[in-house]
Amino acid sequence: MIGVDAGATSTRIAVHTLDGTRVGYARAGAGNPTAHGLDKAVAAVREALSAALAGHDGGQVVASLAGVAGHVPELTRELAKVWADHGVAEGPRCEGDLLIGYVAGSAEPDGALLLSGTGAAAARITGFRLDAVADALGWLLADAGSGFWIGRAAAMAVVDAFDRGLPVTALDDPADRLVPLVGRDFLGAERPDTPRAVASRVVRLAQAAPMRLATLAALVSRAAAAGDPMAVTIVEDAADRLAATLRRVHVSGPVVLAGSVLTSEGPVRAAVTARLPGVPVSTARDAAGAAAWLAARPLLAEDEAKALHGVFTGLGP
Amino acid sequence: MIGVDAGATSTRIAVHTLDGTRVGYARAGAGNPTAHGLDKAVAAVREALSAALAGHDGGQVVASLAGVAGHVPELTRELAKVWADHGVAEGPRCEGDLLIGYVAGSAEPDGALLLSGTGAAAARITGFRLDAVADALGWLLADAGSGFWIGRAAAMAVVDAFDRGLPVTALDDPADRLVPLVGRDFLGAERPDTPRAVASRVVRLAQAAPMRLATLAALVSRAAAAGDPMAVTIVEDAADRLAATLRRVHVSGPVVLAGSVLTSEGPVRAAVTARLPGVPVSTARDAAGAAAWLAARPLLAEDEAKALHGVFTGLGP
Incomplete structure (x- = not known):
């Protein structure tokens, strides 16, 4: 599970197993493609992903989700390339940072x-x-x-x-x-x-x-x-x-x-x-963990997802 | 009598005889030395002065006063040079544009x-x-x-x-x-x-x-x-x-x-x-005329100055 919190001041990426255990975490520069340009945002996410996935097999990642401030349409395609370069089959689903901010504080x-x-x-x-x-x-x-x-x-x-x-x-x-x-x-x-x-x-x-x-x-x-x-x-x-x-x-x-x-x-x-x-x-607690939880949610039973919410989001940086 | 209104958006110069008759008037670009730099402000005043004095003998000017938004100390010296280049013996006294704005509406x-x-x-x-x-x-x-x-x-x-x-x-x-x-x-x-x-x-x-x-x-x-x-x-x-x-x-x-x-x-x-x-x-009426009136005031009897205030300031561009 990879969760990305690409914000206007920094980018944070958390890597979790399906039971919520955090196995990787990294941060890099601003990842807002509207404010800082697509190339700079993608480069920041790439840097954070390389660090967060270090020592892990990208092929084991089953779902990824990115919360992005200032979404632009080309971003999904560009991030899919970055994920592929790290051996992850499927790129992240992109969501607004406001949704991830909410999920960082609630499982409802x-x-x-x-x-x-x-x-x-x-x-x-x-x-x-x-x-x-x-x-x-x-x-x-x-x-x-x-x-x-x-x-x-x-x-x-x-x-x-x-x-x-x-x-x-x-x-x-x-x-x-x-x-x-x-x-x-x-x-x-x-x-x-x-x-x-x-x-x-x-x-x-x-x-x-x-x-x-x-x-x-x-x-x-x-x-x-x-x-x-x-x-x-x-x-x-x-x-x-x-x-x-x-x-x-x-x-x-x-x-x-x-x-x-x-x-x-x-x-x-x-x-x-x-x-x-x-x-x-x-x-709201850890937004990168919240993004990872939102990626994991469809793969978990409803009760299980609720129970693990605090594990994903409460780990922090 | 030369009156200068060197403002943040334009510079206006009025030339008056001592009885208030307007004999020259011109405008040029912004003359605020703080906002636009000393050189640009002086150039604007020079341009307006050349046009306002056209056909007149600079040697006949007995007093000058400049109302300036954003005064800087070097300005008085630089304007004296511009005045000398136009054959005027003495450069203008510099005053704040707020004083000139007041004088444009009152002789008190x-x-x-x-x-x-x-x-x-x-x-x-x-x-x-x-x-x-x-x-x-x-x-x-x-x-x-x-x-x-x-x-x-x-x-x-x-x-x-x-x-x-x-x-x-x-x-x-x-x-x-x-x-x-x-x-x-x-x-x-x-x-x-x-x-x-x-x-x-x-x-x-x-x-x-x-x-x-x-x-x-x-x-x-x-x-x-x-x-x-x-x-x-x-x-x-x-x-x-x-x-x-x-x-x-x-x-x-x-x-x-x-x-x-x-x-x-x-x-x-x-x-x-x-x-x-x-x-x-x-x-407040015409500020360039008000500056010329303020330059003329010490040369006039008090009653005479009051009586002529409306002539100087009411002429407009």
């Missing part, structure tokens, strides 16, 4: 995924098929409640506070407040002369590397956990937006939380969970 | 500017000097209430409406509603198959050219004037933000409204004006 055929990482999305899953998607529309106009969205809100609040004249010394508040946490993340030991110079400097640094804003989400969580009102407001807004996105697709069944913002314990996860009373909520 | 030494064009800013003017600035901090994290901010809010609302399942046929609503106005601006005659495909397509087009979002502000005004509730909300939010930015700097005296969002009659201008009860509000 019907339910929903709620993801908040750099981006944000919700997906309805019906019979282990991706049935509907909400959001996942990018940071410029959407991805409401994502890490980027939370981090941008925090940077805006900090810039606004200094533009309104908050003293530069606020950067050195020893408490876990949003302003010093975010301000020091940008400025380090640098201390501009005036509040307005602080605002301008943070803006210039953010403009130079906008994706950096997503990393601020962890600081928002830390400040919110310490009771900072500005951070608490951002967290509550994010949870409202994520819950609204989920409501667009969720009909019944469990909700799987995925993405760094929702899989880590903290205020955002707590605020989202509080908005889902009576809904069974679980957390 | 103390007051404030509120600007909403592509960006947004407020400035306090004291004795015809730039005393304090609020916002002007860029579209990624600030410029609250700017054309970009308004257009982005509109695009977000439209993307969100389609992601929530608004039928594709809503694009063809003949009324001045926000959704069809903005949707058709992006898609033209193109009609994707599903609401979600509409949302994705608008997102992709906006990501390809983010600055295009600023041009949507005019459509928001049109929809708000026709009573579209989504557009009215965006306009009210923008006016709240602009009024808050102004309050950070405005102490006393008139408020000059500048920038395409505030100089054109319409819902944003009306909503902002409604938030300034009892404050004398005027509108």
Whole structure:
């Protein structure tokens, strides 16, 4: 059984026997063919497959499945060639990464995924098929409640506070407040002369590397956990937006939380969970293992498949 | 008298006699040395100066003043060379474009500017000097209430409406509603198959050219004037933000409204004006003429200068 999790930042491949035992695992660079080009994505998968299959006979592989962010039609054919080069008769079935994210947290055929990482999305899953998607529309106009969205809100609040004249010394508040946490993340030991110079400097640094804003989400969580009102407001807004996105697709069944913002314990996860009373909520675990489990499922009895789900997905990297 | 308005999109130069008569006017490309580089900015000013001074004796120029977006220290020296090449003994004094924007709407030494064009800013003017600035901090994290901010809010609302399942046929609503106005601006005659495909397509087009979002502000005004509730909300939010930015700097005296969002009659201008009860509000007119007036002011008696303000600034291009 080969499971592939070809994501926007890395590719992970897990090799399992039919009873769930993990016999190989490897990671390589980004495997998103839309964002990084087909050739680069295929090369990353090839590298990970060679490492994960090392010492195993490819001819023994009976099923493979790849969860891919940004699927392109040519990918299935290209991956079949890579599999053939490793002595595996049949190439992997390709599925969206949102389905695999769901399966990484649930063995139920019907339910929903709620993801908040750099981006944000919700997906309805019906019979282990991706049935509907909400959001996942990018940071410029959407991805409401994502890490980027939370981090941008925090940077805006900090810039606004200094533009309104908050003293530069606020950067050195020893408490876990949003302003010093975010301000020091940008400025380090640098201390501009005036509040307005602080605002301008943070803006210039953010403009130079906008994706950096997503990393601020962890600081928002830390400040919110310490009771900072500005951070608490951002967290509550994010949870409202994520819950609204989920409501667009969720009909019944469990909700799987995925993405760094929702899989880590903290205020955002707590605020989202509080908005889902009576809904069974679980957390996405290993996605490569989940892909291997989904490949194995048709070969197992239903009860057996359910029983082994935790073995496949709980092994981690 | 030479007045220069060296802006982020174009450079305009006006040549006036001391009684306000305009004897030359020309425009050239962008003259912002920070955004476009010193060489390009100086070249644009040189081109405009040659055209505006054509047929005049540079030796007769007694004073010059340049309003410059994004001043850099070397600029004064470089412009002095350009002036010398045109036979003008003394190069222009350089001032910020926010001061010139204010002077384009007021002959009072103390007051404030509120600007909403592509960006947004407020400035306090004291004795015809730039005393304090609020916002002007860029579209990624600030410029609250700017054309970009308004257009982005509109695009977000439209993307969100389609992601929530608004039928594709809503694009063809003949009324001045926000959704069809903005949707058709992006898609033209193109009609994707599903609401979600509409949302994705608008997102992709906006990501390809983010600055295009600023041009949507005019459509928001049109929809708000026709009573579209989504557009009215965006306009009210923008006016709240602009009024808050102004309050950070405005102490006393008139408020000059500048920038395409505030100089054109319409819902944003009306909503902002409604938030300034009892404050004398005027509108920025010709900025190159305003720069020429500010250059002429020390050479005129105070009453005379006030009386001629409208002549200098009201002539337009």
